[in-house]
Amino acid sequence: MSTPDVDVDVNQNQNQNKNVKAEDILCPLAEYEECDFSKLLEKPRLLNIDRQRSLDERSLSELSIGISPRHATRAIDPNSSRFFEQLDSICSPVGRRSGFSTPRSQIGFDPHPMVAEAWEALRRSLVYFRGQPVGTIAALDNTEENLNYDQVFVRDFVPSALAFLMNGEPEIVKNFILKTLRLQSWEKKIDRFQLGEGVMPASFKVLHDPVRNNETLIADFGESAIGRVAPVDSGFWWIILLRAYTKSTGDTSLAELPECQKGMRLILSLCLSEGFDTFPTLLCADGCCMIDRRMGVYGYPIEIQALFFMALRCALLLLKQDDEGKEFIERIVKRLHALSYHMRSYFWLDLKQLNDIYRFKTEEYSHTAVNKFNVMPDSLPEWVFNFMPVYGGYFIGNVSPARMDFRWFCLGNCIAILSSLATPEQSTAIMDLIESRWEELVGEMPLKVCYPAMETHEWRIITGCDPKNTRWSYHNGGSWPVLLWLLTAACVKTGRPQIARRAIEIAEARLLKDHWPEYYDGKLGRYIGKQSRKAQTWSIAGYLVAKMMLEDPSHLGMIAIEEDKQMKPILRRSYSWTL
Ligand code: GLC
DSSP: OOOOOOOOOHHHHHHHHHHTHHHHHHOTTGGGGOOOGGGGGGSOOSOSHHHHHHHHHHHHHHHHHOOOHHHHHHTOOTTHHHHHHHHHSOOOOGGGOSOTTSOOOSSOOOOOHHHHHHHHHHHHTEEEETTEEEEEOSBOOSSSOOTTTTSEEHHHHHHHHHHHHHTTOOHHHHHHHHHHHHHHTSOOEETTEEOOTTOOOSEEEEEEETTTTEEEEEEESSSSSTTOOOOHHHHHHHHHHHHHHHHHHOOOHHHHSHHHHHHHHHHHHHHHOOSSOSSSSOOBOTTOSSSOSOSSOOBSOHHHHHHHHHHHHHHHHHOOOSHHHHHHHHHHHHHHHHHHHHIIIIIEEEHHHHHHHHTOOOSOOSTTOSSTTOOOGGGSOHHHHHHOOSSOEEEEEEEETTEEEEEEEHHHHHHHHHHTOSOHHHHHHHHHHHHHTHHHHTTTSSOBSEESOOOHHHHHHHHTSOGGGOTTBTTBTOBOTTHHHHHHHHHHHTTOHHHHHHHHHHHHTTTTTTTOOSOEESTTSOEEOTTOOSSBHHHHHHHHHHHHHHHOGGGGGGTOOOOOGGGSOSSOOOOGGGO
16 A cells, blocks of 8 residues: 555645745745644555555655765665665564574674674673563663662663564563553652653663562652653653564554553653744753753754654654544644654754855844844854865754854754754755764764864863763763664665665774774764763664664665655755755
């Protein structure tokens, strides 16, 4: 079954463009506005295996033929014909695979010796609750202080979950989804303040009581975390994981459970509630995502907005169209429409957009304002002029009144590609930028969490003199091997597997030898991080996921969503690389 083509109301579009002339000048991508998510309401919901498979078949086969000639010459390497055949042979439920505990190569690659070691290490990190595996510990490093690295973090478990799903072991993922769902229903308080019902924990831990011979769970919703910030990303990852599980196993019964439907609705009501917002993006506190301490990642950080978009799209596939679900579906569709327009227009930076901002007038008033957020051209940092390649672009870190954070963030940009928040052209541009800024972003260890680092005065003000986040360390421009899986998935989706292959090779030269560090330091990522944990589970799992995805690109389906037909831009203008 194919998705009904959507008629685009060109007239309406033109009229709107007339009305928003000024916006058009501000953002060359303003025409992307017309992603008509409302049409999605007319589609049957996708909690139906046949329906879901056919959608995937469509999207992945489109992907394989949708590679532009430009890529055909640049991106394809000797393995590519197989690679694209793989994309065409669609992700069918992996549960049917045999040899669950013996990961094997699907298309005849010789497994790297590190792969077996990684699997062993990943299995050592398993956490059991009353006899069942429910997650993986953040790090199995006894040489450093534990802090909370002995817990199961929701975000850290994602690459572990994907590795297990890809290896045909969905049980642990199901257990994790159900356990965290139970934790969500706990009453959560910080001092005397009660958190929203839908908040998912950052992490949890199994407590053994040897006297009573009993096990209990304790969870952290931010009330114990350094800085006391609730993790906004946990709920989004939970929804994304539920979709990955459903997609990879074909088992819709988990997502259909009334508890799971309710869990999703609770998460969604936290982020879709009406308030004083003038933007469709989600307002956040510093430290509410992977970068979980003060780093100037507050306001409307790309790291959260991209996950928000992805989670909304996954929820749309998973929510039942019953009385309770319908209302949410409508709200999601509206929000997606506004969010994609806002992000694609105002967060997008390429050479042309940079030049436009450089020439911005300020203090404009009323609807005709070009510089809507009153950004001062003087606030453009020096580095961004050198960093911006002729071909390429990226979603910047943050946009709010008079403030643009021009830093490049890895997770947000990769998730933007995977969720199709980025248009195909933007996705290509993001990959182009990674290629042209290889030394800065990949260097000697993939991959920078953000670029560039903050130093001296700026570091003092923005991080509050955080000694863990000194320049080119940890969250401040450190290199995180876990990000390899996100890069690889983005490479596969954009048809540029050779980029991932290069990055994986670089990681393979050191990761095992260095005992799977959590992060590396330095401009090139040459040094094991100052306070980096060893045996960091998501470094291990991230590597495995990257390897498996390259070997069998059909795995991409569980973590990527194709651009919806309605999201295709109506008019195409020349983009940065045609300048
Ligand atoms: C650090 C990271 C965070 C991660 C946690 C456990 O706090 O900043 O993203 O979830 O360690 O590994």
